Amino acid sequence: MSASDKEVSSPSQERPRKSARADSKYARKQQAIVAAASEILNRDGVKGMTLANVASRVGLITTSVTYYFRKKEDLAVACFLDAIGRVDALVESALREPDARMRVQRMLQLWLQLRQRIVAGEEPPVALFGDMRTLQKPQRTVVGDAYRRFFAKLCALFETPECAWMTPTQRAARAHILSEQVFWAVIWLRRYDADDFERVHRRMCDILLHGFAGPGRTWRNVQVSLDEMLPEASTSAAQETFLIAATRLINERGYRGASVEKISERLNVTKGSFYYHHDAKDDLVVACFKRSFDTMRRIQRTVLAQTDDQWEQLMTLAAALFAYQMSERGPLLRTSALVALPLSMRQEMIEAYGQVSNRFAGVIADGITAGSMRAVDPMIGAQMFSATLNASAEYRWWVPGATGEQTHELYAKPMLMGLFAQ
Incomplete structure (x- = not known):
């Protein structure tokens, strides 16, 4: 990773060290900013997100937000990395299942449970990945590398003995199909009550399998x-x-x-x-x-x-x-x-x-x-x-x-x- 990429991926690196309590307060505020920015990203895209409208969401002035993220592109990177990290954790959990079919079902179940918590306000929103491509270098490189690592893990869902017949190309295509189902579902799930997500899960799995x-x-x-x-x-x-x-x-x-x-x-x-x-x-x-x-x-x-x-x-x-x-x-x-x-x-x-x-x-x-x-x-x-x-x-x-x-x-x-x- 280049020096410039490090700067993007860790916008707070040069901040002086403080006490653990101050660091905890800093982290909470940073997380609140990322949560507010992710919600705006999902509605308006990178183009429509500004530090000013994020600041107003979290009760800060714009210059206060720049203490955490110097540019809006850095904040967008933080949103996408947060989203990748949270979905990556779901795949990690699904990989513990013994066979590929159970892994796919578990991955979808965990994703829909996460969506259910987000709808209920129990967790902050996850930034949608579709707008990642609008970033320019070096921010695009940082996010792209993180997403490729996540995608490799998604391909590993199909690396089981019963799927030995699949070539790397076939595994990648199936992982791509699965990822697209997950991320496009965010749009059409709005037509369903969160209480119906378990039924949606069963029906999606039935079609995928x-x-x-x-x-x-x-x-x-x-x-x-x-x-x-x-x-x-x-x-x-x-x-x-x-x-x-x-x-x-x-x-x-x-x-x-x-x-x-x-x-x-x-x-x-x-x-x-x-x-x-x-x-x-x-x-x-x-x-x-x-x-x-x-x-x-x-x-x-x-x-x-x-x-x-x-x-x-x-x-x-x-x-x-x-x-x-x-x-x-x-x-x-x-x-x-x-x-x-x-x-x-x-x-x-x-x-x-x-x-x-x-x-x-x-x-x-x-x-x-x-x-x-x-x-x-x-x-x-x-x-x-x-x-x-x-x-x-x-x-x-x-x-x-x-x-x-x-x-x-x-x-x-x-x-x-x-x-x-x-």
Whole structure:
């Protein structure tokens, strides 16, 4: 770790030593600041968090907060490291279970119990990880290294004798699916009373362990033609090119990292071209979301018109959407970008995402009625299907050695057939 990274990861290092009582008071205040900042991060992202609004939450003036964290980026790092540490402790506990299935169930149970305590106000909030990518170096390096260590531990959940058949690539993909389920659940769990979290746990585990396939239904690698499903873009060629580049950059760097300059540089156009298409950066994010939702709806309509067999529909939807993620037209904009939008825009996009997800739920519900799918919770199943689709766009970062052609097998099959399907 470099000297600058040490400075970021320990913003209070140069503070003079005090008594144990003073240190305890300092630590409590620091924890209160991190808790308040994590709540603001989850609502407004790194972009919207300021030292001033954190200070007002904990009854301090801004200069007092700088005694603990000199810059807001240092405070953001502290929030993310706190979150990683708390989730890492859950994985440590789950690793004590004797087999991988029990580890997955225990990990989800502990996570939902933590969410239950947070909702009840018994524990401070956990910062959501989606906005980590907005950090710049050296802060990004510090948080990224900590998250990679956590992810390696998550992969170890599948390092058991009964999972000896899994390659490192397959373990990493399953760990990635699991992590995405956990973190996206924070969003849709808001629709449930905390008293129902135990039931949610059972239903999530049922889907993760056993998938969706009904009796006699098997997996096959469906071949699709995106050109037939999406014959024409709904926008001009120039606008389409711009939105593809913006989506990729936002997915890679987050809202803050996807500057007008970087988008224009990637396309080799002037900044004026950006403002020709969009008045403001928020408008661009909304346009990227709308393009993603429109793409998903068009694929859904096409697939649902091809066959009345819902299991075939779900497999084909997975094949088409995962193929789109890897295509030159893709990927879809990651849901982590939602936190960067103003609340009014964000709510509109969440509702639009919900409509797309409801169609997946409808396919699952009809499949249960027809007997082609197992009796699972359709709403939870749809959210978990969407989360896996969301995860696949980042396979290059978390599944070393995988190719785009493998993502359907690495992500869709474990989601539809269960994490332990060979």
